[in-house]
Amino acid sequence: MVGGEGAGDPAQCLLRKEIQRGSAHGIEREDNGMDEMISRERMRGDCYRFLSACFCQPRKNVFQEEKLLQNLTKFLHRICPEAALFSVSMEESILKYGNEELLVEYSRLFIGPFGMDAPPYGSVYLDGEKRVMGDSTMEIIRMYRNEGLSGSADDRELPDHVAVELEFMSYLVFEEIKAMEKDDLRAAVEAVEKQERFSGEFLRRWVPPFCERIKENTENGFYTALAQCASTFIVNSRPADLRDAAGKEMPIASR
Numbered sequence: 001m002v003g004g005e006g007a008g009d010p011a012q013c014l015l016r017k018e019i020q021r022g023s024a025h026g027i028e029r030e031d032n033g034m035d036e037m038i039s040r041e042r043m044r045g046d047c048y049r050f051l052s053a054c055f056c057q058p059r060k061n062v063f064q065e066e067k068l069l070q071n072l073t074k075f076l077h078r079i080c081p082e083a084a085l086f087s088v089s090m091e092e093s094i095l096k097y098g099n100e101e102l103l104v105e106y107s108r109l110f111i112g113p114f115g116m117d118a119p120p121y122g123s124v125y126l127d128g129e130k131r132v133m134g135d136s137t138m139e140i141i142r143m144y145r146n147e148g149l150s151g152s153a154d155d156r157e158l159p160d161h162v163a164v165e166l167e168f169m170s171y172l173v174f175e176e177i178k179a180m181e182k183d184d185l186r187a188a189v190e191a192v193e194k195q196e197r198f199s200g201e202f203l204r205r206w207v208p209p210f211c212e213r214i215k216e217n218t219e220n221g222f223y224t225a226l227a228q229c230a231s232t233f234i235v236n237s238r239p240a241d242l243r244d245a246a247g248k249e250m251p252i253a254s255r
Contacts, residue, residue, distance in 0.1 A: 037240050038180050043075035044237060045173030050075075051230050052166035055110075055120060058102035060094060069094065076229075080236050086229035093221030105220045117217035118210060122160035125206035132158060136202065143198065144168065147175075162210065162230075165203060169195060176239065185242060192239045199234065207234050 050072040053063075063069055069091045076084035094102075109118045119125075119132075127134030137160045144150065144159060149171070157164060172195045179187035211227035218224055 034180065038177055040079060041173055041177050041180070041240050044079050044239070045170045045177065047072060047075050047079065047233060047237070048166045048170035048173065051226075051233065052163045052170065054090070054226050055161075055163040055166065055230075058099065058106050060097070060099045060102060063094065072229075076233065080233050082236055083229050083233040086225045086232060089225035090222055090229060093225055097220070097222060102220075102222065105218060105223060109214060109218060109223060118213035120162045120210065121158055122162070122165065122202055122206045125209050126202070132160075136160065140165070140202065143194075147171070160202075162207065165198075166230075169198060169203065172198065173239070176242075180242075188242050192242055195239055199237075203234050207231060 050068050053068060069087060073084055073087040073091060076087050097105075110116055110120045121132050121137075122140070123132050123134035123137045126136040137158065140160050149168070172191055176188050176191035176195070179185075179191060208231045211231035214227035215224055
């Protein structure tokens, strides 16, 4: 996850495979052509990771030390200006709250103990009957395993937790980037197709109504802005048009 030690608690990433860190601390490539496309995709992947961290147990000091919200805004201005409006609100509103206030609101919205006002699990919205570990969760687990990703006994969150799904999208984006850097168009296109499938079948279907639940059930400015930012980014974010780039610079690597 993004941030320092333990930044992802309690929704630690279930995906036990190294994810390329890229521009997590604001490092960007400014070249033209394919390098520019890679730089843009790297920012998009980082935005998924930053949003994933925001849906984990809040640690205000980590957000500030890592400049997570500032980098989120910086990258969103480049790739999704509609969402940047709300990340600016996240930056401003988090200053109004102490860590304890954020933790109490996080727990009330996403943990309980007497019921969650905004359950952060996809199956609650996709499978009906407000249940977890439904058919959609099983399909997500299959997708993770197909990528060689798995959980461990120490993981405390379900695989369809919003933070885990957002980090999986980040992983798929960085798989695309690795293929692009190797001039392997076939692998890059496959990674893009996986992103579109995962986003279309899962994230775009359930994250907007989940974010509406957050907005309906909180007066906390940070979590209201986070809900607006995440929903706007997921609805509007699209991968690079690799097929257009292929005719210009990127050959299909032989397998």
